[in-house]
Amino acid sequence: MLPILRAHNLILDYQLKSNSIHALRDVTLTLDPGEMVCLFGASGSGKSTLLNVLAGLDLPDSGSVQVCGKAITDMSEDERTALRLNAIGMVFQDNNLIGQFTARENIELILRCQGAQSPKQTAVGLLDQLGVADLADRRPVDMSGGQRQRVGIARALAGDRPIVLCDEPTGALDRTNSDALFMLLRRLTYSTNVGVIIATHDRVAETYTDRVLEITDGELVAS
Template sequence: MTTQTVTLTGLRAVYGSGNRRVTALDGVTTGFDSGTFTAVMGPSGSGKSTLLHCAAGLDRPAEGVVTVDGVRLDRLGEDDLTRLRRDRIGFVFQAFNLISTLTAAQNVALPLRLAGRGPSDDEATAALAAVGLADRARHRPSELSGGEQQRVAIARALATRPAVVFADEPTGALDSTASHQVLRLLRGLVDGHGQTVVMVTHDPAAAAYADRVLLLADGRLVDELTGPLTTGEIAARITDLAAEPSC
């Protein structure tokens, strides 16, 4: 039986008030199966990043329920929510967010140190080896390419062995060669290690690496594509979506 690492039920997110009130999510219900790779796409302002932030516990929705690894986030206080994010959720962003004064290995070990664990050198090296960078463990970010920095960020996200990795435009700052390296890495984590990955992207070529593509528009889930998918098929559906009138 397939289990879902993350579930979203009736998710509604609202920002501002009065004439500036914006509904970023409007009753979104979906889930992310364990050991799968899901891409979330949609036009600018469709609610992609809001969905990711609510699913990851970075923002609290106005209504609805988010469950991560069997835990309802709405039932957690801020301290418990912080611990869950630290221990069970990995984050990868467009900006690598590495600390410039630390080596790659030290950056990878940082979440474990913040969790009160004293990680061994072997743990950090193993995480870097998983992303193909064992030989770069002592290099600082300035000595690494953009693609290598993002791979260090992925190793850091994996350091706590999270239930799910959320990636927000992880290839947005990379050239095409580095982008494909990062996407192949994420795909390999799913196929080889059963990792659950949820990625927000605007790029159909990136989304084609996923098992499933969720399409959002005006804060609503309007379509779902399942793989294997080609870049052209995804791009065509995005084009059709952009041409459809808003409800």
């Protein structure tokens, strides 16, 4: 079984006026189909930076990322965007929902871009899975943080993509909803072979995942 995601020797520095921040120091990892991995790390340790580079949203200074065997670090931005649409669902720390769109439209957008059949019904079905079908016609501004987060998760699951990357997906959820989300992702990895990485502070995540990665100061350390 080949990994669906591979990262080799990722290095990324942020240049500030007086100094540079080593956000990723030689990060190497793989993710197998159906695997659920949690990425623990304190605030500022590099979790978001790493997920953004794995998704091809940011490029590393050096190193490579392969998604489903394709080196996204060699692609143009348009090629990376196209690959992401079909290969990677992402849950952002701050949701990143489109403000003018309703919950349903936010999800439909992905499905329509993929040319999916009956995007409307599929979108409502995904919202229902996350327990927020009643929010289908609501815009993000009229939702609570926890509701927005669940809509963001429904969107990441849209389009049957083989990789789902979650950046602190339970940050705005209570214990019951956090557990429900981890279980939903676990079921998904078992039933569809999707590979999931969850960046989180929530140590409970460990009980649901196959493997734990720890990041400290941009470096993966043995856990």
